[in-house]
Amino acid sequence: MYKRKIYLEDKPRLEARDEILAASRLNPEKEYLFAADALGRVTAEPIFARVSMPHYHASAMDGIAVYAETTYNAHEQHPLHLKRGGQFCYVDTGNAIPSPFNAVIMIEHVQVIDEDTIEIIEPATPWQHIRPIGEDIVQEEMLFPQGHVLRPADLGVLLAAQQTVIPVVKKPVVTIIPTGNELVDAASELASGNIIEFNGTVFAGFVKEWGGEPKLRAIVKDEPDRIKEALLEAAETSDIIVINAGSSAGSKDYTVHIIAEIGEVFTHGVAARPGKPVILGKINEKMVVGVPGYPVSAYLALEWFVRPLVCKYLGIPVPERQKVTVKLGRRIVSSMGAEDFVRMNIGYVNGQFVANPLTRAAGVTMSYVRADGLLIVPPNMIGYEQGDTAEVELLRPLEEIEKAIVFSGSHDMTIDLLSSELKRVRNDLKIVSSHVGSMAGIMAIRKGEAHVAGIHLLDPSTKQYNISYVRKIVAGLDIVLYPFLKRKQGWILPKGNPLEIEAAADLVRTNANFVNRQKGAGTRILFDLLLEEAGLSEEDINGYDREMFSHLAVAAEVKGDTHGAGLGIYPAAMAMDLEFVPVADEEYDLLMTRSFYESESGRLLISMIQSARFKEQVEKIGGYQVVENAEPKLLAEEVTE
């Protein structure tokens, strides 16, 4: 029905944004709210005070009101008596000063003689201790211009000035249309090929945070008529329309053709990644943004184009993110001619911010959720070298990043547990971990990019874990190697072990679909040792090149495949309800810098590990033993020997 259009534009992102902003005929409506209900809302008009505060001359103290001129003769040597009524009256803080009185004397400086008489020994100066009319707010003064976002204290000012009902900008209605035949609700029983629709909920959350009113529609099937109908309906009932997926240039990507047919398309494709295949257009003067299906692309596109539209409607500037300058732990390659939005982990180690890229796959939602910031590589750059400094936009508060314990090395699920326990005890601390494998973990310590690394590297010659690697790789550094866990490694196999795998040779015999770990992972080194001992080589193993980055990922792979096999830890097999055939008891140690080991966070971490509560939780998982009363295996002096 619709022709396939192979190429997308490569329009500069900001040009595309300015175009749609200029083309938008957003027509902000006003609504009237009680001031008390207007928190976070945007004033639609300048707001002026209806009364002054104070609206009368008010006493600023508890005391007596007097006419200053009558007190001028008071002196310590010549106390002055004043008569109640004509010469003074009692006032409390906030009371009105009755005419013609024009000064207040604090009660502490007043001697009561009798019911109607007081004595003072000091004259009052006119207007002393009086809050004059309008000291705080003057009637008719402008309290707030239009376009002001109301904060808690602002509501107080509105009430004090008797602006109890105020005009605010209506929240722009943003209709969100998820499309796709493969989409199902999160509560559904999942079948192979079903994709849970969750982008819509994320979009709604963003729109809410930005000050709009999201309307999330039910999933629309990938049929041109249904899509057209949904768009036309949304154009009637909303200010901005977001349509999810179908924004690319494939055979089933109808959206751009439909918008062109019933409206106008300004842009199809921007020179920015991920998020390139975006559609910007309008239908009946309602702005339409078509965003890609992959979550990370979608969230970025939403921020690039929907947020400015929402802010324009509200009449407020788009808030900027806090930025921080970081040292790059790895090289970052980018293509010329397009911006690259790289999700980054940032750690604060040895007094500097060090950032490493997370996966750049647009489909990996967790890379956005786990990111501390975004590195935006401009279109005219091909990237950065390792060690370069660059500016990163923060996705979390800086203080959270500064306080995080940066954990590198081998993945183990007990680290998540440890992080959670730590957060329970000290809610401003957390562990941020990246799963890079044992070898990369040691390197991260060496390069000053992590506080702690979890390692389990078997030395084939000595059959000892970790020590020889640490001695070699971080020689000369002030480090501590702390024994953490003994854990069971073994074959992870489909339930019932249908291929009857007990040893490496069985993988070859059965041509099992092996799932390996990445280079540098302790489990990979163990596997290579098992192959060597069995006289086998990598070519003999079907799937040797299929690398996963965690034990759970290996187990998940095996789970999906009756001919699958992997090597990993006991709890990963248990979590996925798989068979486990033990192979080795390995030592999973923590390598850390001495300065971290001795820091407050380091000491807390160790005490947490040694706590009965944590040990109990870990051992309940199975296949683990926390090392009791551990003492460092290695300290700096030994390493430097």
Add this chain to the structure above:
Amino acid sequence: MYKRKIYLEDKPRLEARDEILAASRLNPEKEYLFAADALGRVTAEPIFARVSMPHYHASAMDGIAVYAETTYNAHEQHPLHLKRGGQFCYVDTGNAIPSPFNAVIMIEHVQVIDEDTIEIIEPATPWQHIRPIGEDIVQEEMLFPQGHVLRPADLGVLLAAQQTVIPVVKKPVVTIIPTGNELVDAASELASGNIIEFNGTVFAGFVKEWGGEPKLRAIVKDEPDRIKEALLEAAETSDIIVINAGSSAGSKDYTVHIIAEIGEVFTHGVAARPGKPVILGKINEKMVVGVPGYPVSAYLALEWFVRPLVCKYLGIPVPERQKVTVKLGRRIVSSMGAEDFVRMNIGYVNGQFVANPLTRAAGVTMSYVRADGLLIVPPNMIGYEQGDTAEVELLRPLEEIEKAIVFSGSHDMTIDLLSSELKRVRNDLKIVSSHVGSMAGIMAIRKGEAHVAGIHLLDPSTKQYNISYVRKIVAGLDIVLYPFLKRKQGWILPKGNPLEIEAAADLVRTNANFVNRQKGAGTRILFDLLLEEAGLSEEDINGYDREMFSHLAVAAEVKGDTHGAGLGIYPAAMAMDLEFVPVADEEYDLLMTRSFYESESGRLLISMIQSARFKEQVEKIGGYQVVENAEPKLLAEEVTE
């Protein structure tokens, strides 16, 4: 009934906070929410993935699924034909890969031969273009620890992992009890002595922003039994209680005695200003914070003590404010032994942040609303000298401060109008003005603390406005003096001019209550000239020392007093419905640095002033005339002559 306790403690603020946090037995409850409704809520437990994402091996491309091993012979020279069904099947992005296929070839690399046959010229590698099970989320992995504040993208992850209903921490209920006989509702007809209750609404706003659930009670009279009843009821129904006012040590400050009677008092008075007279205690294990009545004291005390309690309940750290280093434009005096929280205006002028204190009166709400930041003078310091640098906690985003046009000098209501117009056209720009008078405005330009100053200084010798002052005070600086307005100055008098004031001599004749402007204000200089011309001196004028900082404030004062009189501009008299007797037509000019005049903001400001829309609005006020087609009166070269 209750004894008067004269002295408050001077307990260090942080010590008092840590004490109440340690004593608090907050008992956070859990509630279960749909993930889609959990934005901004705090997880009550670690949350694990129930399914992997993808939960099947998914195609990452549109194309065909193949078994990689069958494609190894494909070559440009030897194209390979594959048969549909056994050797390949078509897949779209997101489709499941049917067993035993293990690779995807992009549709662009496939040549269709017939319905059931395709041709390829390149082999596929195993697992290419496949998103393996768990690529994004692995079943059983920890998605979030407890104590995690859920952001939009987090909701997506919860849904994707089929965690559709999740445990979050219930919002702590914070009951707010306003007390005071003088308090009335904002919608009331105001009588002298009535104070509008607005603190409660502000507190509720803060509590909401911090993640609690505020319950704002009706106003409670200042009677011990009523207060006791309200506290006991709140202790039954809430987690935290805030009682407003009565926290000091006066004869009617019952609160501390009541809390001591029915509960326990930990602290009464902290060494911090404003906000010193605070009460910290508990009733039936519910924490009670008694905060002072003056708004600024109250807001600070709330932040010091209630916010940490709310955060502790939620299990999250208290967020920190962004900080910036500023140069101090004025000396700041503080008392030893107590912290001082000084509200500051911050301007970004000539590439540096310059900060000046706002009024330190605890009762002036607008000083908190207008503040850009808080300077916290530690207890062991007696303050700062002018020109010192200091760190300030920001109350607004830094970018907003950076972009603000800092306006100094004489107050005029058209400046608010100009600010509002500017914000309408460019919502990221605004004018921040301080009302310091013409002379201080010129000084601010000289010291590099402002971009623009509004001045109207009459030189008694030349009868010319502004020029001679600018020549003298900013000689040598690169400035521009731009003609802005002609405006009518005159006597501001009660309606009907009952004292029949036409000239300065009439003030003396009638002994009118004169309301003066502060030293350095153009109106003050005009008044002094009028006195001189009439052969009078300041001693002759009743109220000469009663200084106000704006025309509107003068008018507000006159409004309250049938014997009042002031000097000021026509629109101030009109705004307050007062009599106006013209005295002079004065020239209100804008003095600015040349660099600002030539900047984007400066050019925008001038074009705004010259716009028909602005002129019309200004002239509608009355008493004003915008100078048409103005050219600078003075440019740097003339000044430096």
